[in-house]
Amino acid sequence: MDEDFLADDQVSASGDSGATDAHLSSVVSEDHRRVIIHIDMDYFYAQVEEILDPSLREKPVGVKQRFNVVTSNYIAREYGIRKMMLITEAVKLCPELVLVNGEDLTKYKNMSCRINEIMHKYTPNVEKLGLDENYLDVTQEIQLRLEQRDCDPNTANTVEGFIYPPVEKDSGLSDKEAFRKACGCGCDRRLIFGTHLAKEIRDSIFRELGLKCCAGVSHNKLLAKLVGSANKQNKQTVLLPNCGADFLASLGSVQSLTGIGEKTAQILEEIGIKTVRDLQEAPLELLTKKLGQEQASRLKEISFGKDDTPVKPTGKPKSVGLEDSCPAISLRADAEDKFRHLLVRLVKNIAEDGRVPVAIKVTVRKYDSTKRTSHRECKQDKISPSFFRQKDGKLTLVDGAPEKILATVMKVFERMVDLQQPYNITLLGLSFFKFQERKAGSKSIANFLIKKSDIEVQSITNLSNESLTLSDSFSSNRSFPTAMDCDPSTSAAVSDSGSMASLSGSESDAEPSPKKCRRLASFLARKNSSLMPAAEDDSSSPSKLRVADLRLNSKEYDQEPCSSNSNHLTDIPSTSTKSPGGFFRNHLSSSTPAKQSPLTTPSIPSASASSTHPLVMASNSSCSSTELPPNVDPEVFNALPSDVQEELLQNWRLTNTASATSSNSTTASGGESSSKNTLYRYFVKNT
DNA sequence: TAGGCTCAG
DNA sequence: TCTTCTGAGCCTA
Numbered sequence: 001m002d003e004d005f006l007a008d009d010q011v012s013a014s015g016d017s018g019a020t021d022a023h024l025s026s027v028v029s030e031d032h033r034r035v036i037i038h039i040d041m042d043y044f045y046a047q048v049e050e051i052l053d054p055s056l057r058e059k060p061v062g063v064k065q066r067f068n069v070v071t072s073n074y075i076a077r078e079y080g081i082r083k084m085m086l087i088t089e090a091v092k093l094c095p096e097l098v099l100v101n102g103e104d105l106t107k108y109k110n111m112s113c114r115i116n117e118i119m120h121k122y123t124p125n126v127e128k129l130g131l132d133e134n135y136l137d138v139t140q141e142i143q144l145r146l147e148q149r150d151c152d153p154n155t156a157n158t159v160e161g162f163i164y165p166p167v168e169k170d171s172g173l174s175d176k177e178a179f180r181k182a183c184g185c186g187c188d189r190r191l192i193f194g195t196h197l198a199k200e201i202r203d204s205i206f207r208e209l210g211l212k213c214c215a216g217v218s219h220n221k222l223l224a225k226l227v228g229s230a231n232k233q234n235k236q237t238v239l240l241p242n243c244g245a246d247f248l249a250s251l252g253s254v255q256s257l258t259g260i261g262e263k264t265a266q267i268l269e270e271i272g273i274k275t276v277r278d279l280q281e282a283p284l285e286l287l288t289k290k291l292g293q294e295q296a297s298r299l300k301e302i303s304f305g306k307d308d309t310p311v312k313p314t315g316k317p318k319s320v321g322l323e324d325s326c327p328a329i330s331l332r333a334d335a336e337d338k339f340r341h342l343l344v345r346l347v348k349n350i351a352e353d354g355r356v357p358v359a360i361k362v363t364v365r366k367y368d369s370t371k372r373t374s375h376r377e378c379k380q381d382k383i384s385p386s387f388f389r390q391k392d393g394k395l396t397l398v399d400g401a402p403e404k405i406l407a408t409v410m411k412v413f414e415r416m417v418d419l420q421q422p423y424n425i426t427l428l429g430l431s432f433f434k435f436q437e438r439k440a441g442s443k444s445i446a447n448f449l450i451k452k453s454d455i456e457v458q459s460i461t462n463l464s465n466e467s468l469t470l471s472d473s474f475s476s477n478r479s480f481p482t483a484m485d486c487d488p489s490t491s492a493a494v495s496d497s498g499s500m501a502s503l504s505g506s507e508s509d510a511e512p513s514p515k516k517c518r519r520l521a522s523f524l525a526r527k528n529s530s531l532m533p534a535a536e537d538d539s540s541s542p543s544k545l546r547v548a549d550l551r552l553n554s555k556e557y558d559q560e561p562c563s564s565n566s567n568h569l570t571d572i573p574s575t576s577t578k579s580p581g582g583f584f585r586n587h588l589s590s591s592t593p594a595k596q597s598p599l600t601t602p603s604i605p606s607a608s609a610s611s612t613h614p615l616v617m618a619s620n621s622s623c624s625s626t627e628l629p630p631n632v633d634p635e636v637f638n639a640l641p642s643d644v645q646e647e648l649l650q651n652w653r654l655t656n657t658a659s660a661t662s663s664n665s666t667t668a669s670g671g672e673s674s675s676k677n678t679l680y681r682y683f684v685k686n687t
Numbered sequence: 688t689a690g691g692c693t694c695a696g
Numbered sequence: 697t698c699t700t701c702t703g704a705g706c707c708t709a
Contacts, residue, residue, distance in 0.1 A: 044696090065700040071696095084699050105701075130696035130702085261694045323701060361690095367697070374698075378690065426698060 031219055032187035032241055035194040036311065037136040038216040038224035039201065041115070042233055044132035046073040048111050049100045051210050060094050062087075063102035066325060070102060074233065105131070111209065116314075118204050122197065128314040135221050136201070137311035142193045160195040161215070161236035164227050164247060183241030191217060195238045202236065218244070222258055222307035226251065244305025249277040257302050264299075267291065279303040316353065321431025322346050323363055328424035332410075335417075335425060339409050342430045343402060351394040355435035356385045360405065362412040363429030374426055379412045385436060 041047060045063040050056045050073065060076035062069040069090045072081045079094035091097055102108070112131040119126045125137035157176040167178040179188035198215040205211050215236035216228020227239040227247060239247060248257065252275055255265045271290050273279050279287075280303045287296035301307070322342050329335050339362075350357065363378040387401035397405070409430065417423050628634060638645075 040696095066698090068699060070700060086699080103700080133696065259694075263693060317703065319703065321702065325698070325700070328697080365698090369697075372697070376691085380689070424697090427700095429701090431703090 029185040032185055034137060034139045034219050035142050035190050036218055036221055036224040037138055037194060037198045038228045039134050039213050040228055041132035041211055041213045043071055043073050045071045045102050045108055047211055048108055056098060059098050060096060061098045061100060062090055064099050065103050114209055115205060118208055119201060122201055125311045125313055127311045135311045138194060138197050142190050145193055159192055159238055160199040162231045164230050164237050164239050165243060179240060182243060187241050191238055198236050220307040221309060222302055223305050225258060248303060248305050251276055254279050259302060276303055319431050319433035320350050321429060323427055323429025325427045328367060328426055330424055332419055335413060335428060336410055338428045339430060340406055343405060346430050346432060347397055350432055353395060355437050356388045357432035357435050358382060358385050359434040361431040361433060362409050364416055364425050365427035367424040367426045369424060377416050379415050381408050381412050383408060
């Protein structure tokens, strides 16, 4: 092993953390700490088509969507076929062009998933960029290899792939020497190892899927992506350290930079900035005047190749949508028909997702024939999670739900399009968003404890351990997507905790906002100080959820001014002709219970169904685990951890006693609220 | 928060 | 007459 290798190893292996951090930072410059690989599939859609039909490999292939060729293989490109070229034009250039329909993205999405799986074998830090590009932060993996010296010292001086700028042959420098010359901070070895790893990943993708791809290796995402394009078609390139600014300047137009699109480029041009070099040399004040401080600084930084944005591992999508362009639609019925088809496809698309959307966005593109311009508009509305059910592990719509959703969609459509006036709609789109996790099993209490985040479901088991924070309990408590949510009468009766997500109501958020956390903190503070002395035992352990807290939270939250939002619990599209939320608000403000909604599913009986206090009905004041309050589903109860069971029983005993001794009790722990506020109702057997 | 705009592949 | 379709993030009211 050469001494140079060892010496480098010691520097690099000092890592990004721990006691040696200070040492490292004095050696490896801050900007050069990370090793980022950007991987880009070559002509992705066309390559997938070639894999599905190998006979296409020797032919010019174009993938079409509507009237355009959206991508093509390299053979077709030799004929001058370009992205987004009109089919008519493309066929003129290449009459033998084989056109494959690429409007259904399923096959590309599937392939993208498989690519992703392979990449995850190398690092969990994979960020998707579209279907065919990925960023990988392999800093840790490289570090590990350096520490383990998991590399042949003889190859450690050799870069895999191309170097930008190329090392001149007659310089007599090895790759490593070239790196060392470009930057003496010690980052050279990491990047070289990065090129080896990039090659491994590319080889693996080709071996397993038959896909060819390009890769770029550098210290940040911006440079990794751009340098990867320096040598296309199944090649890879590493950027010499400290060459970022010059490399970017060599790209020419500012639009070459990721993050600068057409609009920004136009704005820059207005102040005489066309090239990356122009941008580098432009006074910051001038940029600030035109674009504002934030964007000016950002553009300035990226022009020099500085980019500290992290590789963010990609999770499930935040929205799933579909849109179709179409010949001008000017009839409501045509639009409805189109939406109906989109809805069917969209539901199919989220079938495997495992999450339930609680909002839908409707998009239209209006064409103005007088101005010959078109513009897009979108509006959204909420949908009930009870429209969905899990069937054979897939999400489907319950009976009647398509009509309900369609009614909502058309209502939103009519908010955007004045049907009394002539109109031309050239595109319609639907998109589901605000997803909630849903656990399988109709009786799973987890379904009623859905956290607002799309990340996880708050398991009932957490009720008994320290991991459930009060904010968890709070948000869980505010988002039970029960069947009652669809019923104005029962929702009104249980609006403390049975609220469905509402778009205008804060309780509907997929992510709780900091504002809400503060609100929670303030009312919890009040609760602990005045409303629930019984909670004192746990006040030192705010992370622990008590069952009593659940009830009290739900009760007291209603007293918060912001809870007015909870009035927009749901909307009944088929019956409402009022503004969004109006229907339900009206019902809530009325003292007359509304009629049972047809949307209600029978999984959870309404609280009002039991007119008697459930704990009063449980006449046995010393109930054992086998003597549960009436209607409690033993299956659900028994599935709980024993300490939770015990806590529930104690709570029931307490409230039972309280209600027995004071039928008019309105104390926080009293029984008055139990019928609708306690967890009890979530144990009630399905009937 | 809703909705528009911009950017990306 | 029309540059597809999909998704994310930022900005503003």
